[in-house]
Amino acid sequence: MAATPYRLSGKRVFVAGHRGMVGSAIMRRLSGEDCELLTAGREEVDLRRQEQVEDWLATSRPNLVFMAAATVGGIFANDTRPADFLYDNLAIETNIIHAAHKAGVEKLVFLGSSCIYPRDADQPMTEAALLTGPLEPTNQWYAVAKIAGIKLCQAYRRQYGVDFISVMPTNLYGPHDNFDLNASHVVPALMRKAHEAKLKGDSTLVVWGSGLPRREFMHVDDLADACVHLAAVYSGEEYVNVGVGRDLSIRELAELICEVVGFRGMLVFDASRPDGTRRKLLDVSRLTGLGWRARIGLEEGLAATYRWYLESAPRLAGTVSE
Numbered sequence: 001m002a003a004t005p006y007r008l009s010g011k012r013v014f015v016a017g018h019r020g021m022v023g024s025a026i027m028r029r030l031s032g033e034d035c036e037l038l039t040a041g042r043e044e045v046d047l048r049r050q051e052q053v054e055d056w057l058a059t060s061r062p063n064l065v066f067m068a069a070a071t072v073g074g075i076f077a078n079d080t081r082p083a084d085f086l087y088d089n090l091a092i093e094t095n096i097i098h099a100a101h102k103a104g105v106e107k108l109v110f111l112g113s114s115c116i117y118p119r120d121a122d123q124p125m126t127e128a129a130l131l132t133g134p135l136e137p138t139n140q141w142y143a144v145a146k147i148a149g150i151k152l153c154q155a156y157r158r159q160y161g162v163d164f165i166s167v168m169p170t171n172l173y174g175p176h177d178n179f180d181l182n183a184s185h186v187v188p189a190l191m192r193k194a195h196e197a198k199l200k201g202d203s204t205l206v207v208w209g210s211g212l213p214r215r216e217f218m219h220v221d222d223l224a225d226a227c228v229h230l231a232a233v234y235s236g237e238e239y240v241n242v243g244v245g246r247d248l249s250i251r252e253l254a255e256l257i258c259e260v261v262g263f264r265g266m267l268v269f270d271a272s273r274p275d276g277t278r279r280k281l282l283d284v285s286r287l288t289g290l291g292w293r294a295r296i297g298l299e300e301g302l303a304a305t306y307r308w309y310l311e312s313a314p315r316l317a318g319t320v321s322e
């Protein structure tokens with residue numbers, strides 16, 4: 001399965017989406033490697049515009065591409081902006097993958113999401129569960145786009161023999177996450193809410209849904225390390241789940257975040273908000289078989305993320321949202 005290791009040394013590496021949480025983590029991870037990092041800001045290239053992407057890739061000629069650019073968000077954003085999540089992501093994927101092929105890119109790493117799996121898939125979810133049942137309705141638009149991305153890599157690999165691979169990360173968190181409560185995932189949302197409740201001296205913290213769904217969380221620096229590892233050692237049509245292999249309930253997560261932030265009030269569950277998928281835990285046997293496992297524990301990762309939030313987002317951290 002694993003081909004000759006792909007060496008980064010001396011390579012031109014394009015990180016699409018370098019300002020986002022995932023892209024910036026990949027940039028940090030690659031900063032110590034002997035390779036040239038290429039980036040394209042939104043003002044320079046709109047990745048949803050085919051001509052702009054083709055021109056940019058044809059001119060910049062990267063050897064390796066990490067596809068960390070995407071329109072992303074939590075359960076509320078996914079549920080209320082279906083057109084953005086489907087159109088933006090399909091456009092970004094088709095443009096980059098096709099243009100990368102045309103520009104002779106040697107290797108491309110596409111990043112998907114664990115929401116590609118059926119809502120009721122057996123847990124932990126193996127890669128074989130793809131397309132075996134209906135998707136979770138709250139994020140079906142994003143999931144369909146990400147499934148299309150996997151299929152694009154497989155199709156170009158089959159038809160043109162290119163070395164385009166896909167990785168499926170679990171729920172992520174870390175520095176440069178989105179802390180906007182209407183767009184964010186659960187970790188930054190609860191961290192911000194707990195922080196602001198602490199500042200205001202509130203006695204309660206509102207958690208969406210029942211608190212019963214279970215999720216697996218990976219620090220984005222672990223994901224970046226896994227992506228670089230897989231770029232080097234893996235070459236195959238099958239994609240690879242990237243997770244930590246452990247999950248917890250949203251209630252347990254909320255309790256842990258309150259502990260990390262130092263908020264001592266009570267949790268209140270808002271049943272009018274959706275729970276989404278009942279459980280999302282990845283089977284990571286393929287990944288561990290390829291010689292990689294996560295290193296950053298959840299408590300340690302949350303504490304580091306909270307430090308980042310306090311230090312790097314003083315505008316958000318120092319104020320109280322409406």
Ligand code: GFB
Nearest residue numbers: 074075078115139142184185186189207208209274275276
């Ligand atoms: O992280 P999250 O928005 O996305 O929500 P998903 C995870 C769980 O946390 C859900 C609950 O059960 C939420 O109801 N939750 C509790 C909260 N309080 C909050 C809160 O204040 N904010 C948010 N956002 N959630 C996403 C998909 O699903 O996962 C995306 O929508 C993507 O497509 C991503 O795949 C990884 O885990 O439910």
